[in-house]
Amino acid sequence: GQQLNQSPQSMFIQEGEDVSMNCTSSSIFNTWLWYKQDPGEGPVLLIALYKAGELTSNGRLTAQFGITRKDSFLNISASIPSDVGIYFCAGQVGGTSYGKLTFGQGTILTVHP
Amino acid sequence: NAGVTQTPKFRVLKTGQSMTLLCAQDMNHEYMYWYRQDPGMGLRLIHYSVGEGTTAKGEVPDGYNVSRLKKQNFLLGLESAAPSQTSVYFCASSYWEGQETQYFGPGTRLLVL
Numbered sequence: 001g002q003q004l005n006q007s008p009q010s011m012f013i014q015e016g017e018d019v020s021m022n023c024t025s026s027s028i029f030n031t032w033l034w035y036k037q038d039p040g041e042g043p044v045l046l047i048a049l050y051k052a053g054e055l056t057s058n059g060r061l062t063a064q065f066g067i068t069r070k071d072s073f074l075n076i077s078a079s080i081p082s083d084v085g086i087y088f089c090a091g092q093v094g095g096t097s098y099g100k101l102t103f104g105q106g107t108i109l110t111v112h113p
Numbered sequence: 114n115a116g117v118t119q120t121p122k123f124r125v126l127k128t129g130q131s132m133t134l135l136c137a138q139d140m141n142h143e144y145m146y147w148y149r150q151d152p153g154m155g156l157r158l159i160h161y162s163v164g165e166g167t168t169a170k171g172e173v174p175d176g177y178n179v180s181r182l183k184k185q186n187f188l189l190g191l192e193s194a195a196p197s198q199t200s201v202y203f204c205a206s207s208y209w210e211g212q213e214t215q216y217f218g219p220g221t222r223l224l225v226l
Binding site for chain 2: 004043088104105106
């Protein structure tokens with residue numbers, strides 16, 4: 001089946017630093033999504049990408065849909081303590097996949113004040 | 114508007130016992146999903162439903178059954194729980210095929226001894 005490799009697995013950074021994480025796939029996806037999961041909560045959608053090469057921002061977050069459609073990147077600028085959580089990438093093939101998503105393993109982000 | 118709710122929040126079972134997890138959504142979504150989340154594995158799709166009365170298998174369906182008798186509810190059943198089913202279970206819903214935003218519930222933590 002399809003697999004997504006997300007890296008890094010975890011990050012420990014100081015408040016104010018920028019963060020970068022990425023996701024790669026062996027298969028092509030038509031949609032890339034980035035979710036954040038706070039402790040004890042379900043994932044919440046941060047950014048959705050629909051076209052190869054697309055660059056989309058949401059506040060301090062910026063994500064890109066790789067040109068090959070097999071990868072995606074998420075950047076967080078000027079991190080703050082509330083950025084702590086698990087970040088997941090997810091890909092969707094589209095078509096008759098009925099909205100099914102394939103998730104990466106997650107990146108655990110810790111921000112030290 | 115409660116969004117997606119899950120019952121119970123936490124449960125401990127003995128091997129061989131059965132239980133049902135309830136997911137409810139009040140957004141009139143057509144699609145509903147059950148995922149399990151394990152450390153380092155991301156979220157994996159167990160079963161999903163594209164409408165009332167319909168269900169289909171996801172990536173890891175073995176040992177689980179589901180039912181969607183009402184549009185707003187999606188039940189996940191474990192007939193004979195095994196320690197390998199210790200996990201955090203998330204329910205999600207979305208409007209329809211191609212609407213990528215899946216709204217997640219807060220999760221159910223299940224421990225099978």
